[in-house]
Amino acid sequence: MIKDNVKALLDELPAGVGLVAAAKTRSAEEISEAAAAGVKIIGENYVQDLLRVFDSVKFPVSWHFIGHLQTNKVKLIVDKVDMIETLDSLRVAQEINKRCTAIGKVMPALVEVNIADESAKTGICLANALNFIKSLRNFENIRVEGLMTMGPRTASGETMRPYFKKLKELFEKIKEMNMDGVEMKYLSMGMTSSYMAAAEEGANLVRIGTKLFGERLSNAKSACGGNYD
Ligand SMILES: *Cc1c(COP(=O)(O)O)cnc(C)c1O
Numbered sequence: 001m002i003k004d005n006v007k008a009l010l011d012e013l014p015a016g017v018g019l020v021a022a023a024k025t026r027s028a029e030e031i032s033e034a035a036a037a038g039v040k041i042i043g044e045n046y047v048q049d050l051l052r053v054f055d056s057v058k059f060p061v062s063w064h065f066i067g068h069l070q071t072n073k074v075k076l077i078v079d080k081v082d083m084i085e086t087l088d089s090l091r092v093a094q095e096i097n098k099r100c101t102a103i104g105k106v107m108p109a110l111v112e113v114n115i116a117d118e119s120a121k122t123g124i125c126l127a128n129a130l131n132f133i134k135s136l137r138n139f140e141n142i143r144v145e146g147l148m149t150m151g152p153r154t155a156s157g158e159t160m161r162p163y164f165k166k167l168k169e170l171f172e173k174i175k176e177m178n179m180d181g182v183e184m185k186y187l188s189m190g191m192t193s194s195y196m197a198a199a200e201e202g203a204n205l206v207r208i209g210t211k212l213f214g215e216r217l218s219n220a221k222s223a224c225g226g227n228y229d
Contacts, residue, residue, distance in 0.1 A: 002030060005212045006037035013206065017199045020064055020085075022191070022209035024049060025216050028056035034212060035059035043085070043207050047073040054080055066148075066207055068122050071095045079103055085148040085188050085205075086112040088124050090132075093139055100141035108145045110188055111136070113170065115163040116152035123149065129170060137181040146186030147171050148205075156193040164189050164201035171202070 006021075013019060020043040021034050031042055031053055042057070044050040045067030054063070062082040069077075069086060074095040087093060087109040100107045111133055114123030124132045129147070136144050149167050151160045167189060175184035188205035190198025195206040210216065 002033040002213060003037040006034050006039055009208065009211065010038050013195075014199055016204055018186075018205045020066070020188070020205055020207040021212050022066065022207045023053070023213070024067075024209065026053075026209075026213050028053040030213055031057050031061075032059060035061050039212075041205075047076050050077060050080060075099050078105065078107065081107075083108045083110065083145070085110040085207075086122065087136070087142075087144075088112045088114075088122055088132075090135060093136055093142060097139035097141045106141050106143050109136075109142050110146045110148040110186055111144060112148045112150070113167055115149045115167050116155075118152060126166065126170065130174060133174060133182060134179070137179065144182045144184075146184050146188065146205075147174075148186075148188035151189065151194065158194075158197055160190070160194040161197045161201060164194075164198050164203065168202040 009019060018041060019039060020041045021039045022043045023031050024045045035057060036059065041062045041064055043064045043066040063080055064083045064085050065077060065081045066085045069084060069092055071092050074092065078096060078099045084107060096107055111129060112123040113129050114125050117125045133144055136142060147167055147170065151163050168187060171184055171187050186205050187203050188207060189203045190206040192208055192210040195208055198206055
């Protein structure tokens with residue numbers, strides 16, 4: 001039962017660690033069940049999925065975008081999401097800034113860091129993260145509030161720990177710089193297999209799907225026809 005899973009997780013997570021329910025492939029009913037049991041933040045990976053469930057979830061949840069965001073989709077979500085956790089390009093930042101300026105909103109954002117520098121993945125590589133954040137200060141309608149990572153695709157559980165440590169170091173380094181327009185509040189890392197290691201290494205947002213909602217169907221399709229996983 002989703003309700004029991006939520007209760008168990010909320011009991012288990014250390015104080016100060018926020019739970020983001022990673023809701024890809026899940027229905028509005030499943031998301032509502034999680035919200036009714038105490039989940040406050042819903043994470044969506046795909047714009048079409050967010051639009052599909054957004055109006056049907058009647059609970060006062062926050063919505064975080066946690067997937068790869070395409071420039072041409074930004075306008076569809078800026079009025080709906082409370083945070084974009086996966087900012088990793090200036091082009092997308094420019095579009096977020098433009099669309100948020102138009103609606104008078106300042107968008108909280110986390111910078112997604114590709115902690116293992118795998119060429120095929122999204123995220124800013126570790127070496128470029130600081131410069132990227134500096135350049136984001138030009139966008140008045142985006143507020144950088146922290147960092148996010150998926151971790152390397154090949155790692156899970158305990159093998160993620162060294163990567164979590166590295167991101168925490170970067171987080172603290174940037175925090176100490178006290179840059180105008182940058183408020184390092186959130187460190188989002190850890191999923192079903194790795195959330196306790198992440199929390200121990202300093203995450204204060206963990207994104208959990210499977211442990212809340214059960215296994216995803218391996219061939220599940222999104223509303224827009226894309227493959228998951
Ligand atoms: C699916 C997903 C998660 C959660 O994964 P689980 O292993 O199911 O807990 C976390 N973060 C992102 C970005 C995801 O896409």
